[in-house]
Amino acid sequence: MSIMLTLEKTALVKAPLMRAAVVTGPGTIRIDHVLRPEPGPQQVRVRLEGCGVCASNLTPWDGPEWQQFPTAPGSLGHEGWGVVDAVGSGVTTIEPGTRVATLSHASYAEYDLADAAAVVPLPPTLDGMAFPGEPLGCAFNIFRRSDIRAGQTVAIIGIGFLGAILARLASDAGARVIAISRRQSSLELARGHGAAETILMDDHQAIIDQVSNLTHGRFCDRVIEAVGKQWPLDLAGELTAERGRLIIAGYHQDGPRQINMWLWNWRGIDVVNAHERDPKTYAQGVCEAIEAVTSGRLDPTPLCTHDFPLEQLDKALNATRDKPEGFVKAVIRL
CATH class of the missing domain: 3.90.180.10 (Medium-chain alcohol dehydrogenases, catalytic domain)
Structure with a gap:
């Protein structure tokens, strides 16, 4: 023995x-x-x-009731x-x-x-x-499902890594991009990635009024919600034009959401959940991102x-x- x-x-x-x-535990590692x-x-x-x-790591990092500690070695990193x-x-x-x-x-x-x-x-x-590669692939998969075309007006709510890339892809496709975010540095980032107009995300009705003025009351053909919180989701519905498309790219993991279904019904909005789960589609998005970076159309390094x-x-x-x-x-x- x-x-x-x-x-x-x-x-x-x-x-x-x-x-x-x-x-x-919440906020602690080893x-x-x-x-x-x-x-x-x-x-x-x-x-x-x-x-x-x-950013999807932040809810587990905060330690909600459903999160179990300690986590498996290396987990959350994807x-x-x-x-x-x-x-x-x-x-x-x-x-x-x-x-x-x-x-x-x-x-x-x-x-x-x-x-x-x-x-x-x-x-x-x-x-x-x-x-x-995973978030770069997500950006390209979201863009594909958004069906953005030349001549459209596209609002992007939330400008970070994902929002900036989507601003670049949409503007390169010939769309007019309105970027909405809560930090001035994010709005500068959006302008550097092709946004035609930028709006500080600080007042719900003021944002609606500004977008209405910019679009002559028609609002936006495409609205991408890239924050994952209730208020940006509410705002996204308000900014979507009749027969427009609302694309949910934000990761809503901190509880149920309420929506203004009356507004969504009345305007005939198409709603797309742009989160993919098919591994082949994930990989396709990464391949598209690689092609964009190698061709010089996109540079993620500064992000x-x-x-x-x-x-x-x-x-x-x-x-x-x-x-x-x-x-x-x-x-x-x-």
Whole structure:
């Protein structure tokens, strides 16, 4: 028995470990050293270079009743990129050494596993660039489902990483973009990404009146709500024209919402929930983002404004919540 215990201890000592962030309670983290995962059938393991910090992390970070602590090592991180360093059985589409964007869910760590179909190769021209593929892919999927065309007026409520990219895509498509956000720096960002008009998000009726004046009372063919709160959702309905399309891009995770169905009915609004769940569609959006960046149509680098090491994930999450001056997106570097 003692020989077996000694062998088990020796195996554990030699087992490769990795650093992974664990959220231990509301607003607190620790860095654990845990076993490096091994890829199973049809899986790849990625040695992560970095992971974007998503605003969807903020509700679990705040510690609602439904959140369980401690979290699994690396969990909440889902915007990773890095280099494939091992593949499981049956993987024939990707080789170790390939740099990829990942669609996985435990990327606040040095390594993460993903299905082989859920990683998208990055071309050499993007070497060295931070590439949070998941939110970039989301932006392109939202844009596709918005059906934005030349000559339309498009309001975007909430200008951060996602809103800025959508402003660029919409303006490049020939649409007139009205950007609405609560920070002046965000409005400047929107203007730099093609917005024709900007409105400070501080007074509900004043915003409605300004958009009405800008559109001669017709309002907007497309309205993208990219905040994920009740008030912006209310405002989005008010700004959508008759037979217009309201696109919900904000992540509404903090409870039920109420809507003005009378208004939505009366105006005949089409409502699109732009959150995708099909892995193939996710990957398609990432591929479209890669093409846009490599062709020079889009540069996400200036939008990744704040870098943090893994040990400062708490500071990265707090910055995502508090949005210090000039903040757009935080990135964890590994």
